[in-house]
Amino acid sequence: xxxxxxxxxxxxxxxxxxxxxxxxxxxxxxxxxxxxxxxxxxxxxxxxxxxxxxxxxxxxxxxxxxxxxxxxxxxxxxxxxxxxxxxxxxxxxxxxxxxxxxxxxxxxxxxxxxxxxxxxxxxxxxxxxxxxxxxxxxxxxxxxxxxxxxxxxxxxxxxxxxxxxxxxxxxxxxxxxxxxxxxxxxxxxxxxxxxxxxxxxxxxxxxxxxxxxxxxxxxxxxxxxxxxxxxxxxxxxxxxxxxxxxxxxxxxxxxxxxxxxxxxxxxxxxxxxxxxxxxxxxxxxxxxxxxxxxxxxxxxxxxxxxxxxxxxxxxxxxxxxxxxxxxxxxxxxxxxxxxxxxxxxxx
Amino acid sequence: xxxxxxxxxxxxxxxxxxxxxxxxxxxxxxxxxxxxxxxxxxxxxxxxxxxxxxxxxxxxxxxxxxxxxxxxxxxxxxxxxxxxxxxxxxxxxxxxxxxxxxxxxxxxx
Numbered sequence: 438x439x440x441x442x443x444x445x446x447x448x449x450x451x452x453x454x455x456x457x458x459x460x461x462x463x464x465x466x467x468x469x470x471x472x473x474x475x476x477x478x479x480x481x482x483x484x485x486x487x488x489x490x491x492x493x494x495x496x497x498x499x500x501x502x503x504x505x506x507x508x509x510x511x512x513x514x515x516x517x518x519x520x521x522x523x524x525x526x527x528x529x530x531x532x533x534x535x536x537x538x539x540x541x542x543x544x545x546x547x548x549x550x551x552x553x554x555x556x557x558x559x560x561x562x563x564x565x566x567x568x569x570x571x572x573x574x575x576x577x578x579x580x581x582x583x584x585x586x587x588x589x590x591x592x593x594x595x596x597x598x599x600x601x602x603x604x605x606x607x608x609x610x611x612x613x614x615x616x617x618x619x620x621x622x623x624x625x626x627x628x629x630x631x632x633x634x635x636x637x638x639x640x641x642x643x644x645x646x647x648x649x650x651x652x653x654x655x656x657x658x659x660x661x662x663x664x665x666x667x668x669x670x671x672x673x674x675x676x677x678x679x680x681x682x683x684x685x686x687x688x689x690x691x692x693x694x695x696x697x698x699x700x701x702x703x704x705x706x707x708x709x710x711x712x713x714x715x716x717x718x719x720x721x722x723x724x725x726x727x728x729x730x731x732x733x734x735x736x737x738x739x740x741x742x743x744x745x746x747x748x749x750x751x752x753x754x755x756x757x758x759x760x761x762x763x764x765x766x767x768x769x770x771x772x773x774x775x776x777x778x779x780x781x782x783x784x
Numbered sequence: 785x786x787x788x789x790x791x792x793x794x795x796x797x798x799x800x801x802x803x804x805x806x807x808x809x810x811x812x813x814x815x816x817x818x819x820x821x822x823x824x825x826x827x828x829x830x831x832x833x834x835x836x837x838x839x840x841x842x843x844x845x846x847x848x849x850x851x852x853x854x855x856x857x858x859x860x861x862x863x864x865x866x867x868x869x870x871x872x873x874x875x876x877x878x879x880x881x882x883x884x885x886x887x888x889x890x891x892x893x
Contacts (some may be wrong), residue, residue, distance in 0.1 A: 615804075616851065618842065755837055758851035765854075 438583075438771050439463045439694050440659040441548035444558045446691040446703045447536070448543040449575060453477050457501065459492035461695045463547050467534065468492040472499050477543050478512045481532040485516075491531065540564040541573075542691070542703060548774075559661040563687040563707035570718040573689070573705025576729060580736035581743070582660050582700040583764070585692045588732055589662040590625055590759035592652050595635070598735060599728040607632035612652075616758045621766060625654040625759035631671040637724040638668050641708075641717065642684040647671040656763045658770055660692035667709075685709040688725065698740055704729060791879060791886040798883060800824065805839035805848065810887055815876065817885060818859045820846055824878045826887045827862045831855055832871035 447462060448469060457470045459482050466482035468491050482490045484503040493504040500509045500517060508529070509518040516529035535546040535553035540561040546553035563569045578585060588594065593612075595604030612627045629650040638644055648668035655663045669675040669683030687707040695701050706725045711717040753761065794808045794817060806817040807829055814829040816839040829839050831850045841851040847865060849856050855869035862873035874891035 614840065616840070616842075753834065753836070753852045755840060755851070758840055761852055 438697075438767070440767065440770055440774060442546075442552050442774060443548065443659050444537070444544045444546055444553075444555075445659070445693040446542045446701070447479065447545035447693065449573070449703065450477070450538055450541050450543055452575070453543055455496055457492040457494065457496065459490055460701070462545065462701070463694050464696050465547065466490060467545070468501075469536075469543065470496060470501065472512050476512070477536050477538050479534040479536045479543075479545055480510070480514060481534075483531070484508060485529060485531055559657050559663075559691075561661075561663070561689055561691070563689060564705055566707075568712060569687070569707040569709055570712040570714070570721070571687075571689075571705050571707035572718050572722040573703065574722075574726060576702040576704065576733055577695075578692075578700040578702045578733055578736050579698070580700060580740035581698055582692045582694040583767070584736050584739055585690075585700060585702055585732075586656070586660050586662065586763060586767075587760045588736070589664065589690055590623070590654055590656060590763055591756050592625075592627060592654070593756045594735075595728075598731050599635075602637045602724050602728045603635050604728075605633060605635040607650075608635065614756075614758070616762060618762050618766075621658055621770075623656040623759055623762045623766065625652075625656075627652040627654075628676055630676065634668055637728075638684065640724065641721050642668060642710075644668065644670065644683075648683065649673070649675045651675060654759065656759070656766075658763075658766055660690075660694075662688075662690040662692075664688035664690075686721065698744065702729075702733075789877075790889050792889055794826070794885050794887050796883050797824065797880060797885055800885075803843060805829075805841075805843065807837065807839035810876065811889060815887065816848075817878075817887075818843065818848070820859060824880060824885055825859050826876040826878050827857065827859060828873040828875075831869055832864065832873060833869035838873075 453469050454471055457468045459468050467479050468482035469479045471477055482492050484491055486508055489505040491501055494502045499512050502509045507520045508516055510531050511517045514531045514533040516525050535550050537544045537555045541564045544558055564571050593609040596606050596609035607629050611632050612629045615626045617624045631647045634644045634648045649671050650668040653665040667685035689705045691703045693701040706721050708721050800806050800819040802819055808815055815826050816829040818825045829837050831838055833855050836850050836852040838848050842849040846859050847856045848859055853868050856866035857873050862875035864872045877888035877892055879886040
């Protein structure tokens with residue numbers, strides 16, 4: 438299941454340059470590159486002539502030349518030259534995708550281009566806000582994109598998968614959890630009060646005693662998860678909104694389906710303390726990266742079992758509330774998208 | 785109200801909020817208190833479908849929706865209103881004395 442009429446992250450901005458990059462998005466081949474002026478461009482990665490990936494070709498100014506028979510395409514997708522032929526047929530063009538560069542990411546619209554409104558891009562301002570330090574990475578995940586969404590909406594797993602970094606027993610056993618929902622969002626708010634900080638928080642926050650820790654998970658479809666996380670010394674009033682003497686971070690996640698069973702995972706960690714210190718930014722990043730590599734192992738192991746037994750039932754537990762509400766939002770949006778497709782097909 | 789009816793103190797009225805259930809134990813039984821329009825109601829907290837705590841679910845008007853599988857129950861009566869659950873919840877009589885909430889240990893028939 439894919440949702441098409443949404444913005445997705447296609448790449449980190451610094452991945453795209455003058456060398457064409459091929460990436461499969463929602464099961465469709467896409468090639469991305471920059472024009473001479475630096476504008477990011479995305480084509481379907483298939484020459485309309487004999488289907489060779491255009492990413493095997495080369496850029497010549499603002500023209501992408503196919504490696505096979507040398508057809509040349511300008512950045513608007515039009516064929517501008519066919520070797521040995523004067524006339525260019527009007528259907529000689531390659532499909533282009535709307536692209537926006539924002540928050541150090543390249544965003545792409547894989548659905549109906551008429552609906553591509555950049556104002557609907559999910560807010561990830563922490564990635565380039567000077568009041569925050571931030572560093573991110575790309576992970577290739579051998580699992581369906583929804584498994585990653587599930588993971589970030591149920592943080593009880595931190596106690597078991599990430600006990601050397603961001604988790605400890607208190608993360609699962611002593612959290613009060615509140616789930617709120619709106620038509621297109623789910624927010625899971627977890628408070629872990631007066632408990633031992635996990636290893637990462639000791640390392641980067643220098644806590645000595647117990648802490649009040651928050652994890653506020655904001656889900657926006659199809660697969661954006663922005664986690665407001667942090668801790669302050671216990672009893673100093675964080676739950677009442679007084680966040681002083683501690684650390685605050687944003688864990689930022691954008692998942693883009695590659696195929697039904699593989700995903701592109703763009704993530705970053707932003708921090709609001711010692712923001713101008715690249716060593717701190719690296720330290721925070723490395724802690725979370727260790728945890729995320731552990732998650733990637735979990736995802737692929739889950740997917741292997743799902744591939745073997747796709748119809749096996751699964752048990753739901755109390756911690757699944759956020760996961761289930763998000764899946765309902767996605768399922769409803771998918772139904773709405775499919776219904777709209779059938780209406781337009783009938784017209 | 786029968787003279788043998790026994791009551792357990794559960795909470796103070798001031799601990800309750802309109803938009804949130806208050807989970808508690810009545811003896812060994814998980815129950816939840818709800819405050820609607822100034823009135824307090826007590827019903828079982830475990831969904832009759834599978835083991836989910838309804839106090840972690842969603843209050844909409846006078847109904848509560850299970851956090852997991854969307855079964856719905858009437859907060860006032862405990863009546864099951866939506867699948868996949870089919871069995872009603874027990875409801876319990878509530879008595880308020882000087883800001884203290886007492887709940888009958890036996891469910892109401």
